[in-house]
Amino acid sequence: MPVTTQQLIQWKQQKRSIVALTAWDYAIAQILDAAGVDLILVGDSMAVVLGYETTLPITLSEMIYHAKAVRRGIKRGFMVVDLPFLTYQESIQQAMHSAGRVLKETGAQAVKLEGGYPAMIETIARLVQAGIPVMGHIGLTPQSVHQLGLRQQGKTQEDSERILSEAIALEQAGVFAIVLEHITADLAMQITQKLSIPTIGIGAGVHCDGQVLVTSDILGLSEKQPPFAKVYTNLRETINKAVQEYAVEVREKKFPQ
Ligand SMILES: Nc1nc(=O)c2c([nH]1)NC[C@@H]1CN(c3ccc(C(=O)N[C@@H](CCC(=O)O)C(=O)O)cc3)CN21
Ligand SMILES: CC(C)C(=O)C(=O)O
Numbered sequence: 067m068p069v070t071t072q073q074l075i076q077w078k079q080q081k082r083s084i085v086a087l088t089a090w091d092y093a094i095a096q097i098l099d100a101a102g103v104d105l106i107l108v109g110d111s112m113a114v115v116l117g118y119e120t121t122l123p124i125t126l127s128e129m130i131y132h133a134k135a136v137r138r139g140i141k142r143g144f145m146v147v148d149l150p151f152l153t154y155q156e157s158i159q160q161a162m163h164s165a166g167r168v169l170k171e172t173g174a175q176a177v178k179l180e181g182g183y184p185a186m187i188e189t190i191a192r193l194v195q196a197g198i199p200v201m202g203h204i205g206l207t208p209q210s211v212h213q214l215g216l217r218q219q220g221k222t223q224e225d226s227e228r229i230l231s232e233a234i235a236l237e238q239a240g241v242f243a244i245v246l247e248h249i250t251a252d253l254a255m256q257i258t259q260k261l262s263i264p265t266i267g268i269g270a271g272v273h274c275d276g277q278v279l280v281t282s283d284i285l286g287l288s289e290k291q292p293p294f295a296k297v298y299t300n301l302r303e304t305i306n307k308a309v310q311e312y313a314v315e316v317r318e319k320k321f322p323q
């Protein structure tokens with residue numbers, strides 16, 4: 067049975083951790099889905115797969131192109147697509163148009179957008195009223211890299227209080243879940259306890275209701291990873307070995323047989 071927003075909320079109540087990863091094409095999506103990943107995110111971090119330094123250059127059309135391929139690989143997982151930089155901040159109308167395109171053209175079940183109170187609250191409420199499930203994303207928001215940098219957020223009392231109140235405002239606006247990125251484990255625990263909707267952490271400690279990482283990071287495909295990522299295998303090395311072996315066999319006329 068496909069995962070739903072209700073299922074995600076139930077898993078929080080049952081304290082069953084939610085497993086989330088990112089995907090950018092059919093093959094990766096199919097492998098993650100068959101492995102039982104609960105939530106599959108077409109993240110704008112796909113920028114790394116396309117060779118960009120930040121997530122800012124990714125366009126809505128690029129996200130939709132990749133999301134359509136991901137959709138074809140998923141049978142069970144809940145599929146979320148990131149709205150990229152400046153495709154939702156301009157106006158409620160712009161956000162509605164972008165989120166509508168994502169749901170209509172890709173078959174995703176939800177969109178994710180960065181930011182909290184006050185900037186995004188009205189926009190989120192309107193999307194939810196229109197029937198579009200929205201996932202929040204606060205703490206380190208990479209689309210604001212030129213303001214925030216990439217450091218851990220919520221380290222001062224003032225900052226952590228602000229992030230906690232953003233989380234509460236997002237829940238009230240109707241998000242079904244929130245990504246907490248690169249904040250202290252203590253703050254993530256407080257938010258997780260306070261909210262009825264699931265928190266999905268990335269670099270936010272073990273007390274979140276679920277965890278997400280960028281799949282190219284855990285596979286060792288990215289050139290570099292954030293300090294909070296764990297590299298479970300080194301695909302760069304694996305691919306390099308296979309390609310070297312192939313090259314030798316071609317040059318020595320050992321392949322084809
Ligand atoms: N491959 C990849 N994985 C990610 O998780 C990811 C992306 N790309 N791109 C978008 C954002 C950026 N992310 C990052 C990237 C680097 C740090 C990092 O190195 N943080 C350092 C401080 C660096 C600094 O201050 O410049 C740290 O110690 O917190 C954190 C988050 C997380 N997201
Ligand atoms: C890592 C997650 C939360 C993300 O926003 C992305 O991959 O773009």
Ligand SMILES: [Mg+2]
Binds near residue numbers: 110111
């Ligand atoms: Mg993102």
